Amino acid sequence: MSTIQDDRLRFGGVAIPYHWLAVCSTAVLIGSYLSILYRITNVVGVADDLLLLVAGALVGATVLARKLPAWTAFVLGAVLLALGLFSYYATVPGAYLSLEQADRIIADTVALLTGLSVEMMREIATWALNVAPAAVFVPWYLVFRRRYGLAAASGGAVLGFFVLTGDAGAFVTLTGMVGALGIVAFGTMSRYGGTIAQMDVLAVALVAMVLLSTTVSVVPGGSVSPILPSGGGGSGKGGGLISNEQRVSIQGSIELSPKVQYTVTANRGGYWKVASYDKYTGSDWIRTGSSRPYEDQSPPPGSSHEVRQTFTVKADRANAMPAAWKPIRVAGGMDDRTRLSSAGSLSPKSALTKGETYSVRSRVPTKDPETLRDAGTDYPSELERQYSQLPGSTSDRLKQKTSEITADADNPYEKAVLIESWLEENKEYSLDVKRPDGNIADSFVFEMEEGYCVYYATSMVTMLRTQGVPARFVTGYTSGQRVSEDKWVVRGLDSHAWVEVYFPDTGWVRFDPTPSDSRSDAEQAIVDDARANGESGVDTDESENGTWTPEPTTTTTTTTTTTTTDEDDSTSDGEDGPEPDHGNSENPNLGELTSAVTPTETTTNASTDDEGAIPVGLPSRGQLLYGGLLAIGVLLTARRSGILQRAYRAVWVRWQPRDKPETDVKRAFDRLEYHLAQKHRVRRRGETPREYISSLSHVGVDDRARRVGSLYEQARYAGDVSREHADEAVSLVNDIVRGSKRRKPSE
Incomplete structure (x- = not known):
């Protein structure tokens, strides 16, 4: 059993300061929205640059937190963010050449805050790399300055931004919310001490967050979906x-x-x-x-x-x-x-x-x-960059295979014709396919024998791009x-x-x-x-x-x-x-x-007669994680509210496993006493079993209860108990409990 004393959480002989638990919670919050930025930058091949910038921001925040006051975090964060946004907007073609372009930037910024995914941004790599340092630096700096509320608020604001854009899915959102809750809770305990009751309150709050995230979207009309599928899945119909x-x-x-x-x-x-x-x-x-x-x-x-x-x-x-x-x-x-x-x-x-x-x-x-x-191949530079992009999941074998297919081509047109012909001749057409994991194009070229137009077109575009040919x-x-x-x-x-x-x-x-x-x-x-x-x-x-x-x-x-x-x-x-x-x-x-x-957004389908098919199969990894977290939270909540104890007692009073005769008789009396306490009153301190049972005779307690009390006295004080006595005691209590209407515990 763990106990909480002062400013530390103790598990047996191990004591963990609440401050470090708050730091870990900050890492969870930052990690939630960093997962979004990593996914975005991995698509455009600059994920390694992102990790380097994040590492630098973490180290800088840790070092500076020892020397500078807390208010400087906001100044430094604001400077980093301003520089980042300026660098991003400077890469937008013509961004500062006309009032129309400036209005366009403002409109795009508003669109981001009302549901436009950041992945739709043209220069997303520049944006992500310039925004990430400030988003990491500020909450990390503040938590080391023990400004727990401000750390949670600043990190939560970043997560909230991605919720508004629809890029934070239900699992990421919940993870970030748990991190923010942990910062505030453990930070408070670090400052004022904590109790077991407070830990139980945290568990209750966690369960409420899980339940909320599985049933509603975070933003009305947004793209954050419940984790439990409502149909459609991997099968399309419409x-x-x-x-x-x-x-x-x-x-x-x-x-x-x-x-x-x-x-x-x-x-x-x-x-x-x-x-x-x-x-x-x-x-x-x-x-x-x-x-x-x-x-x-x-x-x-x-x-x-x-x-x-x-x-x-x-x-x-x-x-x-x-x-x-x-x-x-x-x-x-x-x-x-x-x-x-x-x-x-x-x-x-x-x-x-x-x-x-x-x-x-x-x-x-x-x-x-x-x-x-x-x-x-004299392509406009912006067009070539935009339509030659490949995700980080593109394999070297796909590039090599495409080079082999187009080895005899002297120009982009011949490459396109050869790739087009190879796909048409080497893959079969079928509407009944299993969606592969990982990169679709790579899987279709090397692992799938058949597919339909989406797989063919995706593969051809990807293969052309490995050869530097702009395609869409x-x-x-x-x-x-x-x-x-x-x-x-x-x-x-x-x-x-x-x-x-x-x-x-x-x-x-x-x-x-x-x-x-x-x-x-x-x-x-x-x-x-x-x-x-x-x-x-x-x-x-x-x-x-x-x-x-x-x-x-x-x-x-x-x-x-x-x-x-x-x-x-x-x-x-x-x-x-x-x-x-x-x-x-x-x-x-x-x-x-x-x-x-x-x-991925909800659209209106022209045919109203068809319904989405509900997928059948094993739950996803995310659903398993949610389910496990939910189960743990429910158990903790049930313990805090007393539901577990009452459920255990409800089973305990009705069913008795058998043991040695003396043990059986003692437990039979315990069951009887619990039942009578539920139905009538609790035995008073100093009141003997015989006095207790006799005092209840006026409310219908009969000779069966007196017989169980007598057998209990023999077992406890005389040690005179046989297997027949034990069987009799257990049987009598079973009859009493099952023949009476149970009341809720008074405790």
């Missing part, structure tokens, strides 16, 4: 509408929806792009930067052709505005309801509803092989089912992920490494099943008549497939220009469901 969120997570097995999302009238088919993503974490994709008000955009720098398209929403709600890349003008009165992402994609300010339309004029870069081979991950829709010369029906299962590669003097050019034939077969089967089952929303009047093919055509049969034919690209005035046959027909086939690349 309508296929892709929202233009800033983060998408790669899932495991998915189900595709055959329901119609849009109809498109256009002068030619193509891929209808929704969003592109630049930052790869190894497990998901992030689009850095924030959206801005719509304005007409300039066309791509090289040769391009025009695509005019009008979209009509067929789902109940649509949070995305697909369009052929690159959209340069929005018409139909929608420009005031449209925003541009940092990468130039369109999104509605508010969800579009069924029947609404919008028109877009796009200029699509010409995919001419000769032009792209000669494009060179793109989501959207393929053309859909062509129902007339200028009209397409786009279903949820037409949602898709592909790759865009940057070429100087041309711009972003599409590549699609996902095999076409097996995808077409799988998705056609889904449409056929839906039609056979009479599902609603699967067809429009035009799509029921089958896929339209131009004349003349080499296709002799007309099917009711959602797969668009090769004519979508090859007969529509050469959408991408001629290119050699390298194993990819550029067939804009059926796409993937949005849950294949599920937004």
Whole structure:
């Protein structure tokens, strides 16, 4: 049993000063938000620099705490933070060149405090490295100055910032809160001494925090989720509408929806792009930067052709505005309801509803092989840095494998073609996959035999980046089912992920490494099943008549497939220009469901008939940690409140294990006495067992109790007890206890 005396916590012969427990609690609090900064910097490959800066801040705070007064911590911390933020903003292109840029910085800062993840920031590495020293120095300095409240407040403020941005998950938040609680509690005990009762109060507070963290978000509407899953998990199921969120997570097995999302009238088919993503974490994709008000955009720098398209929403709600890349003008009165992402994609300010339309004029870069081979590698420095980023989890074997695949390539275009062909030819298409642990691209290339478009596109972007080729991950829709010369029906299962590669003097050019034939077969089967089952929303009047093919055509049969034919690209005035046959027909086939690349924020799905699947399997590591912590806290709380003692007594009074006769009789009487105390009154000091039982005869205590008392006296004073006497005593007490209504303890 541990005891607490003065300013130390004593466990047997070991005494730990409360001050050092407060220091350890400070380390826990700092460690909680450092885990976020480490994850962020590891993605961009500067985690080692972060650790060096943190080590320097800890050493500096420890040394200076012995020599300088406490108020200097705030001055030094403020100076470090100011210098850090200045260094960050100095790296933002054009940050101090115009009032508009200054307003943009202010808007981004406000956005961070209202839910924008710091991972969305373009220069996140610079920001993290410059903010970390101040965030570590101040609380560490203050705890060594024994300013425990200020240490908890300063560290808690940093953690609170990450809670507001949504980067602190439930486990990190709880860990930091426990650390802050420990600083205040142990600091108080260090100053004024502590008691066992105070330790129990800490346990009760800990349990309350755990329970709160498992049921509610820290910030209303924020992204901190409860630790217990409510569905979805690693399996995706839904309508296929892709929202233009800033983060998408790669899932495991998915189900595709055959329901119609849009109809498109256009002068030619193509891929209808929704969003592109630049930052790869190894497990998901992030689009850095924030959206801005719509304005007409300039066309791509090289040769391009025009695509005019009008979209009509067929789902109940649509949070995305697909369009052929690159959209340069929005018409139909929608420009005031449209925003541009940092990468130039369109999104509605508010969800579009069924029947609404919008028109877009796009200029699509010409995919001419000769032009792209000669494009060179004179990339803009900022673009090259942004779209060549690789997470720290990228393995050397992936870089080596990609170098082997592209060994015969003389330029980035040939590298892209070779990687595209290798993935298409060496991996099978399947919607039923288990999401791997660790880096998705590395796992898909070396350990997985099959996957769907998200895995193919993620792997190709990563492989290109290992070769220094700027590339980005793109989501959207393929053309859909062509129902007339200028009209397409786009279903949820037409949602898709592909790759865009940057070429100087041309711009972003599409590549699609996902095999076409097996995808077409799988998705056609889904449409056929839906039609056979009479599902609603699967067809429009035009799509029921089958896929339209131009004349003349080499296709002799007309099917009711959602797969668009090769004519979508090859007969529509050469959408991408001629290119050699390298194993990819550029067939804009059926796409993937949005849950294949599920937004981490809550989004509105176009199909309301489908529900998320509840994952079945072992609990995660985080859930096990939460569960263990919760169990310990509950036990401590139960001990503090007396629940454990009452529960033990409730079992003890009703069930008696057998021992030696004398022991059995003594315990039988103890049970009887406890039962009578619960039902009537406690035995008074100096009152003999016989007097006690006799005094209760007027309330119904009968001869059974007197017989047990007599057997007890014989066992205690005469030592005259047999096995038969013990059996009789135990049996009589069992009858008395089970035949009476129990009252709650009076203690």
